[in-house]
Amino acid sequence: MMQLTAFPVLLPLVAGFILLFARMGGLKLQRALNLLITIGLIFVSIEMLKVASTGAQEVYLSGNWAAPFGIVFVLDRLSALMVFMTAILALGSLWYAIATNYDAKGSHFHVLFQLQVFGLNGAFMTGDLFNLFVFFEVMLLASYGLLLHGGGRLRTKAGLHYVVINMIGATLFLFAVGALYGATGTMNIADMANKVADAPAEYRGLIAAAGLLLLVVFGIKAAMFPLYLWLPTAYANTSAPVAALFAIMTKVGIYSIIRAHGTLFGDDAGDLAFYYAPWVLGLGIITLALAALGVLAARGLREQVAYLVLASVATLLIGVGIATPAAVSATVYYMVHSTLIAGGMFLLADIIARGRCDTDDRFESSPIMANGVLIGSAFMFGAVAMTGMPPLSGFFGKMLILGAALEHQWLAAVFAVVLIASLLSIVAMARSGSLLFYRTQPSEQAPGEPLNKSAFVAVVALFATAPIMIIFAHPITAYTDLIAAQVFDAASYIDAVLSAPATERK
Amino acid sequence: MLEFILSLLILIGAFFTLVGSIGLYKLPDFYMRLHGPTKATTLGVGAILIASAVFFTVRGEGISLHELLVTVFLFITAPVSAHLMAKAALHIKTKRLERTQSSLSQE
Amino acid sequence: MEWLVAIVIGVMTSAGVYLTLRARTFPVVLGLTLLAYSANVFLFAMGRLTIGQPAVIDAAAAGYGDPLPQALVLTAIVIAFGMTAFLIVLALKARSELGNDHVDGLHRSHDEQETKQ
Amino acid sequence: MLDIVIPIAFAMVSVALFLSLYRVIIGPELPDRILALDTLYINSIALLILLGLHLGSALYFEAALLIAVMGFVGTVALSKYLLRGDIME
Amino acid sequence: MMLKRVLPHPILSFILWIAWLLLNNTVDPGHMVLGAILAIFIPWFTAAFWPEKIKVQKPAVLAKFFAVVLWDIMVANFAVAKLILGRNDKLQPGFFEVPLEITTPIGISILANTISLTPGTVSCDLSPDQTKLIIHALHIDDQAQMIADIKQRYERPLKEVFVPC
Amino acid sequence: MSLLAFNLPIVALLPFVGAALAAWASRFHRVASAWVSAGITVLALAFLAPAISIPFAGETLIQSWAWMPSIGLDFAFRLDGLALLFALLILVIGLLIIIYARYYLSTKDSMGRFFAYLMMFMGSMLGIVLSENLLQLVVFWELTSLSSFLLISYWQHRQDARHGARMALAITGAGGLALLGGVLLLGHVVGSYNLTDVLAAGDMIKNHELYLPILVLILLGVFTKSAQFPFHFWLPHAMAAPTPVSAYLHSATMVKAGIFLLARFFPALSGTPEWTWIVGTAGLLTFMIGAYTAMFKHDLKGLLAYSTISHLGLITLLFGFGTQMAAVAAIFHIINHATFKASLFMVAGIIDHETGTRDMRKLSGLLKYMPHTAVLAMIAAAAMAGVPLMNGFLSKEMFFEQAVFATETSAWAWAIPVLVTLAAIFSVAYSLRFIHDVFFNGEPKDLPKVPHEPPRFMKIPVDLLVVICLAVGILPMFTVAPILAVAVAGTLQATPPEYSLSIWHGFNLPLVMSMLALALGVGVYMIRERLYKLHDQILGRVDARVGYNALLNATLTLSLSVTRRFDKGSLQHASVWVIGAGLVAGVIGFMTVDAPLFGDRATLPIDAASLTAAIVLIAATIMTVLVHRQRFLSLISIGVVGLIIALGFVKFSAPDLALTQLSVEIVTIVMLLLALYFLPQITPKEVSKLRLGRDGVIAVITGIGVTLMTMAVLTRDFAPISEFFLENSVPGGGGTNVVNVILVDFRGIDTLAEIVVLALAGLGIYAMLEGMKLPARDRDAQGRLWNPDTHPAIMQTLTRLLLPLMLLVAVFIFLRGHNLPGGGFIAGLIASVALIVQYLANGIDWTSDRLKVDMHTVIAYGLLIGTGTGLVSIAIGFPFLTSTFEYLTWPVVGKFEVASAIAFDIGVFLVVVGATVLSLVQLGKLSRASHDYAAQQEKN
């Protein structure tokens, strides 16, 4: 067994209490430690990618108890990628928070931050359904704190809605895992998949109901219609670094559907094989349609970006709902793109709002901002990436998903909605870009803040994803194909988990 | 014999528990109702606890006196809670039975 | 007995749902608390009901209850506790920031009277 | 004899439980209800100990102890609220 | 002196030690040692919460007091049971004050509790200057006699046991 | 390696490098970016040069690398005749435009930005025409939309520029997306996205059931880009761009991209009735509408814009005929149109540049001020009008021939030549207007500037193009023939048909049509004033943009109403959806599979005590709902609920749960009370009965659903994994309390994460409460002042004893946890409650003064110990949280167990205490701050 497998979970946990101790040492110490740990996390996740790239499915038996009795962490291609993505996004967000002094606007930013990563990585690594619930809650509580960090009227209201919806979600989660346990007698995903496959007919209605209930839970996180109402206000009203970090939150939902539903209701599940997929697809299509309208209807840039995030998640849902290896490969490709770009875009929106002073991010004309050409170019870049225009990776992700939809019987609906939604986003972003950067007034008011160059670095770094994903599209799609292949080979996942031996005691 | 004592204790306990609640149920004002639970219920539960102590002690797994601790605890806390509830009731001027006598200096 | 427990869970769920759908923070907190109760009891019941058979290893025991749901529920209770505590304080925060306790922060005449008091 | 006595005791305590519940619901005033809740807590101890006697298990003791403690704390907090509003000032 | 430092509150320590053995239902030597450790450690740890010394004199009086109270509780309960189960309209409830001679807080508290646990009386409030206890009685035949009984049976011994220091 | 192995991508990508260089170069000198751009263009031509011979040899050059092989996207380039023709047009005309623009732009305009955009655009166009892979083609296609957006909005301070740019982006972007859809379908049908395969699979495509969708989607791309009716209206608005941009975009590039695509897909898609109908109709209508409208534009560029539309319609119509000869004519006209339209735009730019206006009502008699320009304009306009000896004449002649030929295809097709002639008449008229109105027709009126000839280098590009117009018109066989031949071959992917490029074909119907058009065109021009009036009264009010704006506004309105209606910022609304979704999911799930709702497992009998407890619980639950508006009261009733649940846990053999439930319950109630002090005491009645009814129905249905789901499980047997825990708890975990062993050992990670949740709650609460202020109420809901006795003495005295006692109990519960009900969590809560009691009895200040421990540190130590226990096992080579235990025997003490799980449990204990007390103390501080705040308000 490889100890490395536990590191993405342990490192942020250790960071959590170290940073708590470091409270005494002041903000500078916490910043330095947090940066150090986050960079460390990137190295760890690169190592993990290396291990996973061999196709190995490393199973970590926490407490040295074999599955399904103990809780296992599973390192495979998909989880390694998720952890890697989280680390990158975390670094960008953290860097920005430090550069803009956001972390000083309240207590415990750094602790909450690392424990958020702990929750995220735990959710990505765990092979146990109830443990997933627990990590969801860790992730959520940390996110509550982060969301509210800095305070303010709208932020508090958004936070309240976010918390309540997620608490309802937690209840649903318990009902779902409870029913699944009641039907299968286990909590380990791999073991449960075996039990589902073997379940006699009279248990299947129960399992199907619990499975869909679980889908609703993940749907809340993944912002699936009609469960996404928490998202626009939460993303639009929290601070930029937090919004950026939250870009990964919706992906936890997507990931969980792929991992849990994909394994439990995979090819071997008999009449329940992929029974959830049409729902994901259909609701994804509706979400995308509504998201596109939301992008158009947004009153400010942050809200617009939030709806763009919604649109991107909806596109991912469509990919998941198509439920073929090609679609999952496309989904993963698009997920990496949309997560990191959305993160950068939230940061950029904040830079723009700061540069515009009084008008903030509202779509009103305002004086020319400092470094307008640079920021405008960045905006253009981000807009192109997020709306899925060529030549950036968003286009390729969308294209891959559409390509995967070609074999699906709902081809027409998918094409129509994806393409029209893209168009509406393009129209909306062209409008907002032209409002923000072109329709400037001669300056009488005090100009906004000058560009914070060091904060801008974070935007550039996250935006660099797009060209990288284009230039290295060949190896990256090859890797996402392998991810999809591994995801669809549920049998090998199940076998790896259930056959991992405990370490012999001397 | 032992079983008889046990039964007696249990019955006394249950009886007083019931009496306390009957008082709570039927007495006409809060201050009067307070007396039932404060005394009767406390004693009733105490009796049952002692029955339990006896039962588990004689069952042969060694003495079992920890129920006494609960009993003592109840006897310490019951009057304190009663005191606080009554103080609160007096403060918010909870209605009292009309014929209640009062020789209080401040009212 | 199973029906009794199931009905109790159902009643708590109903009450929880109803209160969660109220417009003020306080009843919402109560509603979520009830929902958490019902979810916990549900999860617990998923190990099936046993009487007089605790999950404590004992040579004399006739049998054991299912310990796993118990452990899970314990975790769930703690988590719900943390969440509820957070929500309670968040309700205060909302009251402080929004000036009233409506979940959407709406101003109502009632609030203004409340604040004046 | 215990086989007869314990069910009887159960019945009596159950009735007590109902009577206390009646006060919780009917009140009429807040102190009545606090008192009734307090009584319910203590009734529950009786019920638990009876259950322990019935099943011959000593495992319910901690629960009884905790009910006693928590019931007290609850009553104190609720009463203090009526008195001062701010229970931890 | 050493003892003082190790056992700032010997009575408390003793109570805790006994409580520990009771809790564990045992006189196992291991638990006696552990209990002793706790009996020393917990008072030391909570010393800050015990600012004033409690001085107990005449433990015999205290013991007798507890015996009397226990007896009274028994009797009181039968009396109260009769009152409760009887007709409501025969009850003559009332409030009255008991002027206090005892001054130590612990003494007052024990007195108030005793009153609450015994015949048909509940202590409802303590006057702000801590000189009067307000009592509610379920049934008053003779108020003066009741006050006298309380002072005689409970206050006097308590006054002897708990002296201000 | 030979240059021919990789030069095509270099040609396409060089301009992008050039864009960056141009932007960068402008830092050094104003015109540096122009020369960089020109240099890059020449360089691109140089890279293209070695490959030119290949199409002429009848071969196709393909350079391909795998890019996203899984979807069939290759990085693949292709050079055949068609691609070569377009690449040359793009590069050569581009070069001329660059030279022209260097003089055209004023000192106020940013050269760097302009040339960067222009080069991006050039690269995108080259990418389109050189793409072998269709997906890659779409990428470049959309890039032209983007870069044209930037070019059109170049003068961003002008509203018409911004609007025009956005409209162009919306229309062409939409077309691009449709094209993407079409190409994906096409690739799906063919099994490859490579043009070589697609062009070879024409018959298969045309017979496929997806042919029509593919055709329509691709044509949407074509028509939007090439400004075909009904998408033509964006093009005139794009005239807000600087004139060099218009000259480039609307002669040889942007709009020709659509035409290029028609040509590109000609072998694969043409020749069907659908093709003829759609393409032909669009082309014909566009041709006519453009020609007609151009006549009535008073703006020079407006005239040229509609003329462009008209000529694009002409070319489209030719492709629509679907014959090989028509394709030849189309390709020929593409070349001709590029030359004369580029020159005309440049002329218009010169006039604008030198006079300050483009309004033909002001411009007149410029001949004497700028004779050279006038000559150039006249030749180019003549070409546009199809005057003999000009290149336009030749291709128009071929066009007429095809129109006549088309009459054979269907019964009413006689209309085609008539309509075509009609359009041609207007073409002649507007061409005439361009010349006569501007250069003759009296003296100029109120010109902003005194007109004169432009700088020499501004005219050179026009000179060159006009020479080409003449050369081709007079000597087609020696000029255009070779490139036309290879381009046609590339288009048809076959040997071109026989055609003749001679000027004189004899006196035939096409010639009659030409002459008729010329003659009547002059006539129309003569009566122009009357036509203007007529037009203004009738058709002048028709604006195709109205439809676009209406659609746009409708979409906006729809988006607003849908978004505001669904995402209305209401929590209740969101909650209803979530709960409803859960309900629906459960019901649908059950119905997915045909299985009975209940199983046949035997159930336990109901006993009286359980029934009692259940009734109490249900009654209290219902009461909680009924009295929820009286908040304090609802706290009491929920207290009953919690208590009975704890009893239930005891009843059903879960003492640990009972202990936990009891402790949590009280702490929760205390927190709720603390909060309630700052909240309204009553929930107002503010919701309609209808809403209450709806919520009630949802609530009841949900409750029934949950009940049924519970029964569905409880009436079925199962084989849980728990046997393992029961068997291994003692030998493997060293504890008899299996629940605790699961928590601290088997599933230690759960517990570790769970205490992180608690820690987070504590820290989050701490952060939230920092600096918060709320008014402290000085009286209760009934308006009574609070009792002055802050800390009742009797409570104070007696609760003091509770602290050590409860701590003792906490230790007791903690230590026995591993073997009997209890454990770190419950112990932690008991210890917390012990402290809470002190706070209740003695107040925040008193207690905090005595509790000098920083709870942050307690939490940190708790996490440290909990995690540290697990890390130790890693250090000795076991997985995280592997537990170990040992039985020790000491004198006096006897045998006792030491387990690592106990250390873990200490961590749990500390976090629970730390988080709980931290939250409460912070809440208490809120109250102090509020009292201070209230006092201060009093003072003021």
Ligand code: NA
């Ligand atoms: Na009491």
Ligand code: NA
């Ligand atoms: Na004129």
